[in-house]
Amino acid sequence: MKNAKAIYKYIHDGEVGFMHYVIFEGTMVVLSKIESKKIDFVKQNGYLQVTQDLKGENYTKMKLSVVEEKDYVQKVYDYMLQTNNSYFQDGIEGLCALVFEK
Numbered sequence: 001m002k003n004a005k006a007i008y009k010y011i012h013d014g015e016v017g018f019m020h021y022v023i024f025e026g027t028m029v030v031l032s033k034i035e036s037k038k039i040d041f042v043k044q045n046g047y048l049q050v051t052q053d054l055k056g057e058n059y060t061k062m063k064l065s066v067v068e069e070k071d072y073v074q075k076v077y078d079y080m081l082q083t084n085n086s087y088f089q090d091g092i093e094g095l096c097a098l099v100f101e102k
Contacts, residue, residue, distance in 0.1 A: 006085070008050040011059055012041040018054070019098070022076070022085050028100035029076050031088055034068065039096060042066055063101040073097050 006021050008030075017038060019030045032039055042048060042064050049059035067073065073092045080086035088095060 030098040067097040
């Protein structure tokens with residue numbers, strides 16, 4: 001599966017943002033800063049409202065989990081670098097993984 005244009009628009013608490021995902025070991029994964037409203041929301045609620053229609057407003061509730069385990073985050077980070085899909089370039093300090101549940 002190709003990662004081109006692998007972007008979700010999300011909304012929570014009235015805030016809209018974008019996140020770039022990759023397919024890593026068969027699962028959609030996003031790297032994010034741990035200290036963010038998005039991560040706090042997912043930790044509290046277990047989901048985000050997302051859409052791949054970046055101009056639309058038709059969101060779907062997607063279950064997500066936050067993974068802070070350094071080995072996993074490092075593997076995802078390395079994979080994103082290898083596939084030229086990395087938003088973050090300065091290592092994994094302060095990052096976590098958002099994993100989409102199947």
